[in-house]
Amino acid sequence: MAEKKEILLSIQNLSFSFDTQRGVVNAVRDISLDIRKGETLTLVGESGCGKSVTAHAINQLNPMPPGKVDHGKIMFRGTDLLTLKRHEIEKLRGTQISMIFQEPMTALNPVFTVGTQIADVFMTHQHMTKQEAMERTIDLFKLVKIPAPERRVNSYPHQLSGGMRQRAMIAMALASPEPGLMIADEPTTALDVTIQAQILDLLNDLKHKIEMSILLITHDMGVVAEMADRVVVMYAGRKVEEADVFSIFETPRHPYTLGLLNSLPSNTKYKNARRLEAITGTVPDMRTIGAGCPFENRCAYASQKCGQEFPAETVLSESHSVWCHNYHMVKEG
Amino acid sequence: MIKHILKRLALLIPTLFGVITLVFLMIALAPGDPARVMLGERANAEQIAQLRAELGLDKPLIQQYGLYLSRVVRLDLGKSIATGQQIAREIADRFPATIELAWYAMIFATIVGMLLGVTSAIRRNTWVDYTTMGGALVGVSMPVFWLGLVLIMVFSVWLNLLPTGGRMNIRYYFTPITNFYVLDGIILWIKEGTPKYLWSAIQHLLLPTIALGTIPLAIIARTTRSSMLEVLQQDYIKTARSAGIREKRVIYRYALKNALLPVITVIGLQFGLLLSGAILTETVFSWPGIGRWIYISIGARDYPAVQGGIIFISTFFVLINLAVDILYSVVNPKIRLQ
Ligand SMILES: Nc1ncnc2c1ncn2[C@@H]1O[C@H](COP(=O)(O)OP(=O)(O)O)[C@@H](O)[C@H]1O
Ligand code: SF4
Ligand SMILES: [Mg+2]
Numbered sequence: 001m002a003e004k005k006e007i008l009l010s011i012q013n014l015s016f017s018f019d020t021q022r023g024v025v026n027a028v029r030d031i032s033l034d035i036r037k038g039e040t041l042t043l044v045g046e047s048g049c050g051k052s053v054t055a056h057a058i059n060q061l062n063p064m065p066p067g068k069v070d071h072g073k074i075m076f077r078g079t080d081l082l083t084l085k086r087h088e089i090e091k092l093r094g095t096q097i098s099m100i101f102q103e104p105m106t107a108l109n110p111v112f113t114v115g116t117q118i119a120d121v122f123m124t125h126q127h128m129t130k131q132e133a134m135e136r137t138i139d140l141f142k143l144v145k146i147p148a149p150e151r152r153v154n155s156y157p158h159q160l161s162g163g164m165r166q167r168a169m170i171a172m173a174l175a176s177p178e179p180g181l182m183i184a185d186e187p188t189t190a191l192d193v194t195i196q197a198q199i200l201d202l203l204n205d206l207k208h209k210i211e212m213s214i215l216l217i218t219h220d221m222g223v224v225a226e227m228a229d230r231v232v233v234m235y236a237g238r239k240v241e242e243a244d245v246f247s248i249f250e251t252p253r254h255p256y257t258l259g260l261l262n263s264l265p266s267n268t269k270y271k272n273a274r275r276l277e278a279i280t281g282t283v284p285d286m287r288t289i290g291a292g293c294p295f296e297n298r299c300a301y302a303s304q305k306c307g308q309e310f311p312a313e314t315v316l317s318e319s320h321s322v323w324c325h326n327y328h329m330v331k332e333g
Numbered sequence: 334m335i336k337h338i339l340k341r342l343a344l345l346i347p348t349l350f351g352v353i354t355l356v357f358l359m360i361a362l363a364p365g366d367p368a369r370v371m372l373g374e375r376a377n378a379e380q381i382a383q384l385r386a387e388l389g390l391d392k393p394l395i396q397q398y399g400l401y402l403s404r405v406v407r408l409d410l411g412k413s414i415a416t417g418q419q420i421a422r423e424i425a426d427r428f429p430a431t432i433e434l435a436w437y438a439m440i441f442a443t444i445v446g447m448l449l450g451v452t453s454a455i456r457r458n459t460w461v462d463y464t465t466m467g468g469a470l471v472g473v474s475m476p477v478f479w480l481g482l483v484l485i486m487v488f489s490v491w492l493n494l495l496p497t498g499g500r501m502n503i504r505y506y507f508t509p510i511t512n513f514y515v516l517d518g519i520i521l522w523i524k525e526g527t528p529k530y531l532w533s534a535i536q537h538l539l540l541p542t543i544a545l546g547t548i549p550l551a552i553i554a555r556t557t558r559s560s561m562l563e564v565l566q567q568d569y570i571k572t573a574r575s576a577g578i579r580e581k582r583v584i585y586r587y588a589l590k591n592a593l594l595p596v597i598t599v600i601g602l603q604f605g606l607l608l609s610g611a612i613l614t615e616t617v618f619s620w621p622g623i624g625r626w627i628y629i630s631i632g633a634r635d636y637p638a639v640q641g642g643i644i645f646i647s648t649f650f651v652l653i654n655l656a657v658d659i660l661y662s663v664v665n666p667k668i669r670l671q
Binding site for chain 1: 568569571572573574575577578579582587590666
């Protein structure tokens with residue numbers, strides 16, 4: 001990669017738990033990650049591994065209680081977001097940090113037109129009349145390539161297709177004077193493949209037009225291949241591998257990353273992703289995880305040490321780290 | 334939308350037809366001879382035969398039914414046996430009193446109920462929530478007449494703050510204009526420059542409104558709470574928050590409008606049920622409305638009056654449901670835009 005840009009967001013040793021009736025769920029444990037300006041960082045891992053909780057911690061969208069920050073900092077443009085009061089974080093939401101969600105069907109309010117909802121974001125953050133806000137919304141619809149935008153702003157969500165709804169969601173996330181960070185939580189998971197490709201293209205396109213950073217959450221290595229500059233692999237609340245996108249596909253060092261790559265169809269641009277045995281077994285119960293490596297019960301490389309302590313970071317290169325006792329055994333071929 | 338409303342209007346006809354038939358059968362098939370029951374023990378055979386002829390009871394049932402139907406369709410509900418007055422007239426005279434009471438009871442129940450429901454939902458599992466919902470539970474299980482009597486006991490008898498019954502201070506020699514006394518009070522304030530009529534009307538309304546409104550209030554509060562709790566879990570609420578919409582607006586605009594759908598249905602139903610609650614409330618507070626009139630008519634075995642009263646209340650109930658349905662489709666674009 002070219003010269004390193006300034007860090008926009010830095011999550012430092014974040015631990016987040018939920019105190020539920022059936023026990024404490026340690027959803028996120030000691031996660032750190034940096035997002036640089038104009039960069040796309042993908043957070044990848046199976047469903048339930050804590051991706052959304054990590055992302056929602058950034059703009060305080062996790063329900064608290066039962067959620068609770070146990071440890072850590074989230075630095076954004078010089079402030080620790082975790083220390084902000086509600087009205088302070090509200091000012092950042094939708095202006096400097098915006099979000100799009102997985103389910104475009106349920107993520108838009110069914111009883112307001114999409115135009116009204118987006119115009120409301122403009123009016124919340126900038127002094128604008130409803131008229132001006134609507135005009136800006138139409139401009140945004142053009143930007144995200146919604147056809148017939150003048151008519152579409154007056155549509156209700158149920159009148160739009162899934163792809164159009166997701167474009168409207170993206171437009172909403174852009175309804176800001178200075179978009180800085182866009183958090184996209186599985187933005188294409190609910191869409192079919194062709195629409196998925198169009199939405200990913202749109203996001204890539206926008207990223208270059210507007211200098212924004214994207215935190216993209218997905219469980220699909222195909223999406224990672226399309227979008228990522230850098231990749232953080234999560235498993236059961238832990239970061240297990242972090243690297244630039246090329247290293248992840250060319251020289252993965254964590255057994256779980258290998259398993260994820262295995263789920264990729266071979267026709268992607270990363271041809272030499274080896275075919276290994278599928279990951280068997282299930283994710284451990286987050287309430288009862290011990291001190292060891294959480295992947296142990298499913299790992300083909302596990303040794304005695306694995307059950308006793310979580311592995312420390314091994315720095316493989318300037319842009320590649322792994323958290324595995326036996327990473328040296330995980331080699332290509 | 335218009336098609337939807339027309340469809341609902343068309344459905345109204347069989348419903349009302351059913352109500353009229355039921356009310357007819359209820360009396361016609363009731364055990365015993367209505368004429369005898371009406372006239373009491375000491376009536377002689379001749380008198381009874383005469384009343385039977387008058388009421389058409391000597392004709393075959395099916396013919397009675399045909400006659401009854403044709404009269405009701407022409408809005409002729411017959412004459413009251415007790416007063417000899419046209420029943421339609423009696424209802425028209427008393428209707429404003431009932432509507433006025435029901436209206437304020439409903440406003441009271443809706444505003445306070447929704448406020449409590451929303452507050453409970455956003456303060457879920459705090460003492461605010463527990464107190465409100467505990468109160469609501471007591472509220473729904475309270476018999477209306479008992480609550481009415483307690484209110485009279487406390488506010489009229491012990492504290493001597495409010496009147497025990499009626500609609501207006503009788504010493505004011507007040508002649509109603511619209512028969513809606515609050516409205517009349519305002520008109521008279523403008524015309525005669527004294528707010529005393531308005532003030533008296535409000536004083537008389539207060540206790541019956543609370544008595545009649547408490548059950549719907551409790552039900553509306555509970556419905557609002559559970560509906561809000563469900564809506565607040567939805568993705569679009571998170572979307573609104575993630576876009577920086579202020580929390581107050583998220584709750585009172587983005588969430589409440591969605592939560593309103595089941596609440597509107599419940600409000601409509603309660604408004605309809607209110608009319609039956611009105612029978613008890615009006616009786617306890619000597620409120621000269623339809624409810625008290627039906628109660629008295631039942632006591633007087635005035636069958637035609639009871640029939641007319643029930644048909645009227647049922648029709649009103651059905652119409653309110655229609656209004657609710659229309660309102661529902663206005664709030665819910667999925668129905669509106671079908
Ligand atoms: N509101 C909540 N209450 C309790 N547990 C939660 C809550 N939200 C998430 N969790 C738990 O946190 C863990 C991580 O969830 P999440 O971050 O949503 O996973 P994903 O990686 O699929 O986005 C899961 O075990 C989930 O059950
Ligand atoms: S630490 Fe052990 S159990 Fe965990 S991934 Fe590495 S080899 Fe497998
Ligand atoms: Mg998720």
